[in-house]
Amino acid sequence: MKLGDLATPALVVDGPTLDANLATMAAACPGTRCRPHVKAHKTTALARRQAEVGHPGFTAATAREVLGLAAAGLGTDLLLANETVDAARLAAIARCGARVTVAVDSDATVDAAAAAGIREVLVDVDVGLPRCGCPPDDAGRVAARARAAGLEVRGVMGYEGQVTIVTDRDERAAVTEQAMALLARAHDAVGGDVVSAGATVTYDLNTYATEIQAGSYALMDSAFAPMAPAFRPALWVEATIISVSPGWAVADCGLKALGMDHGPPTVDGARVLVVSDEHLTIRPDAPVRVGERIRVWPAHVDPTVAYHERMEVVVGEEVVETWPVDLRGW
């Protein structure tokens, strides 16, 4: 099948760009040094590519991502880098057959993990992003409680997500270092071999973590690309022009095909005017015709991918593979 034959809107991955991104990360952070985060693509076929270039372990944000990776035979070393007290989901994770480590940051999450039969945990530490994670000074206590409950504590985790808005590289390095100093303090109290942290925008700055939880690098998006220029956007939504008016044109790619939290998408050769449920109104630089195709580059890949059932991998104009986005939902 040809790219032009795909029904639209279609989520399209440029195969060679994806391969280049995966190779770049595998060279910079080989093997276990990168624990790819699947929340960015929610696709076991893409995770398999990441395993093939040398990364045995994966990071997940949801129980379904963990269970889907396990079912796909990618369960060598999975990290649920998120808190949950859902007893049924924790029990399913405990018996899924994969090695799964779960993040904990409180008595409640420790107790829920232990009660469900989870065996290994990381203590999640607040390193400056107002989200999950216990205060660094509480990490030792959480670890002790986990060990008392029979859990193996592999180490610590801390996501320095506050850097994702720091565009200056030196400043980002400094903020990362401050965050990792907090994580180091927690690690001293907790022990264990694993220090899991990082992101695509700090993969080459975070020298303290033993493993980098990078996700966006594989497909990239227009919001993060300037901060990680070694990786190029590999994912767009292919859309069809369905209406042309004097001054604007409309394509069949709207709010239900695009994550919008980082703002509207970009379109080569056109200015984006309005995004509505199933429409993208653009002002093209040159005249377009009904039936013509355009490439719509999402500002944020993760919530974009979550809207789509599948992604089409292309090499040039050829569709070479279709990958189900099989880790959607919870």
Add this chain to the structure above:
Amino acid sequence: MKLGDLATPALVVDGPTLDANLATMAAACPGTRCRPHVKAHKTTALARRQAEVGHPGFTAATAREVLGLAAAGLGTDLLLANETVDAARLAAIARCGARVTVAVDSDATVDAAAAAGIREVLVDVDVGLPRCGCPPDDAGRVAARARAAGLEVRGVMGYEGQVTIVTDRDERAAVTEQAMALLARAHDAVGGDVVSAGATVTYDLNTYATEIQAGSYALMDSAFAPMAPAFRPALWVEATIISVSPGWAVADCGLKALGMDHGPPTVDGARVLVVSDEHLTIRPDAPVRVGERIRVWPAHVDPTVAYHERMEVVVGEEVVETWPVDLRGW
């Protein structure tokens, strides 16, 4: 099952509020006077409720919505209120067994509909929203081309979507009237019995249309609720607190559970600080505990619903039905 037993994040519909919203619209715009737009809920079980209160016809934005309604036995009179030149999808619509009318606004869309075996069309007219629709003065020509191609032209359609940002009711009425004056001019040139227009925010203002394409009224959202006070929000995302820190708490409902184009959601008794992929960081007015439930009210229902596989209908604390969101995708 109880509301508290649902795994989270869960899309929840308050049954009595939904019923009240449906009854209010059925009283104001009975029978064919309202052609409910299913893009707002993407759920055939909810569409069936709309049929049960008296609306025989439906509006759809995608081929999949049309085909899903037809397969569910709700195909008495369907309108694809959107342009497409997708030959395969138009052919599937033509042979789906339902009565389907398709919007056209150009030679290309007329020709595609005729070639695929579509029988009935509406001429879509630009009434002031920069989106689809031919200029009013071109509508007669488009209709003539459709008739020459063997298509039955049932009338005109024009969406006065520019009013969705006009909060003052009198001003909204005036803008609606201007828009409908354009549609009337087109209708004079096109002929036919159908004048399809309107929205939840103009259902009681648009007196020119023969049928109102209201969608949001069934579930409502915090963005439109102030403009249509007869309808109350009936849909929230049930979430669980997974982490509590000094100054904030985190729930398991993020960007992949919420349409964000109208801004962040609202939470009763808390201020929303950050929304990330699978997390909602809030500042609660009173202390919360890990494991506690909160209700997250989306700012925009349509792209929120499109993220979820199902919606749970509750009456009080009882889950009385589970409805698959079965019209997702394209």
